[in-house]
Amino acid sequence: MIHADYIITGGGASGLLLAHRFASDPFFAEKSILIIEKEEKNSNDRTWCFWEAPNGEFDFLVHKKWDEGIFSSENFxxxxxxxxxxxKMIRSAHFYSYIHQELKTKNNITLLKESVIDIRNQQQKVIVKTNNNTYSCHKCFNSILNTEPVLNQKKYPVIQQHFSGWFIKTDKExxxxxxxxxxxFNIPQKGNTRFMYVLPFNKTEALVEYTLFSEHLLPEKTYEEAIKKYLERxxxxxxxxxxxxxxxxxxxSYEFWKNNSKNIINIGTAGGWAKASxxxxxxxxxxxxxxxxEFLKTENDLSKFSRKNRYWYYDLLLLDILHKTNAAGSTIFSSLFKKNDPAEILKFLDEKTSLYNDFKIMLKAPVKPFLNALLKRLF
Incomplete structure (x- = not known):
């Protein structure tokens, strides 16, 4: 059995970002690290977008950045x-290439192309089984999402953010x-929260994406027809x-971290790191x-890493509303952007506001649905 200090299962964004942290920090130079990913990651299979201050850590990989945005709804x-x-927008092929090249320079980090079948605690170590081998480690960082426990519980609603997008090139500006x-949001809602999302790269090229916050996915044809109609409009x-x-x-708002243990932690989407709202x-x-x-330098028990904060409760109430009245998203987001400084909204969504500013923002949202959701959770 091959043994390592750390095993990262899944070589997507969260797995590779964690490996990058290990590779960049001399503290982990003596740790043997395996990254197990079932397929070779070298294509633009993902588009990652986010907002942050200028001169960010990965600005050199940013495909395009914007200083201005547009919010639209039916009357606003x-x-x-x-x-x-x-x-900012990062295309995954550039990200994969950069991290892979960095990891190749580290003798203590190995990337394996295998499919993970099972991960389990065994006394003071973790056993990771793949389609080819069995490995052991002191600590395992798992980024492979298991949807079964999430979908089989009823305490916390699960809304899918599902989307389909076209990269297009037009014949004129x-x-x-x-x-x-x-x-x-100025498109037919059809009982859901539906909106268009457009990232222009230049005057003739853009990503145009049809996005929904709803419980169920749609037939592929439905997404494409919506994009066509939007472009015609x-x-x-x-x-x-x-x-x-x-x-x-x-x-x-499912409590992913409760599935963590002393030696196994779920990361990325598998760990609930996606912003729930x-x-x-x-x-x-x-x-x-x-x-x-930083936690690993002082603490040995991975189950102590994650904890709730007040934003977790805010997100829970919004998802409760969308689960009960899925079409409410347009009204809620429109109210927030119409009555608040959008930069303050982004700061709020980034979980960096003061409690005072939280209340100022929330008081400008539709009060009744949030109050009803809160009372239902309390009683």
Whole structure:
């Protein structure tokens, strides 16, 4: 049996970001580390977007950044500045390539192409079984999401953020490359929370994405018809689809960390690191992996790493509302952006506001649905 100090199962964003932290910190130079991923990661299979201050840690990998955004709903449209933030986009192929090249320079880190079958505690070590081998380690960091315990519980609702997007190139200038469309709810809601999301790379190229916050996914044809209708509405008729992407992110306040143990911790989406109210994950993973490496220097029990904060409760109430009345998303987000400074909303969603500012923001949201959700949780 091959033994390592640490094993990271899954070589996506969270697994590779954690490996990057280990590779960058001399404290872990003597630790033997295995990363087990079932497939070779070298394509643009993901698009990660997030907001942060200029001159961020991975700015050199950013494909495009925007200082301004647009929010739209049926009776309201607002252009806004992201300052003091910038909205940034990273394409996964560049990210994978950079991290893989970095890891190749570290003799203590090995990347294996195998499928993980089982992970379990065994006394003072962890056993990881793959389709080819069995490994042991002192600590395991698992980024492979197991949806079964999440979907089989009823305490916390599970809303999917599901989307389908087209990278298009038009035959004439159609986009303002300096403004991205953060949310455009001015489309048929059909009983759900539905919006368009547009990232213009230049005047003729953009990612146009149809996104829903709802319990169930749609047939692929439905997403594509919605994108076509939106482009027609915007006067965009002649275009070439250069790439497509689709995905689904679970939005839930399920307590993922309760599945952690002394020697096994779930990370990334598997660890509940996706922001429950929005689905944004990359920025949170940047923070969490940094915190986790510092935690490992002083603490041996991984079950003590995660904890609730007040934002967890805020997200829970929003998801309770969307689960009961799925079409309420447009009204809630529109109210927040119409009555507040958008930069303050982004700070709130990034979980960096004061308690006083939290109350100021929430008082400008529809009060009745949140109060009802709170009373239902309390009683």
């Amino acid at each position: 449209k607002k252009a806004f500045s992201f300052l003091p933030y910038q909205y 159609c986009f303002d490359e300096d403004k991205m469309t953060f949310m455009d 915007e006067g965009i008729k002649n275009y070439l689809i250069t790439e497509k992407e689709k995905g689904s992110i679970p939005m839930t 929005t689905g944004y994950t990359f920025s949170n993973t940047l923070h969490k992996t940094s915190q986790l490496t």
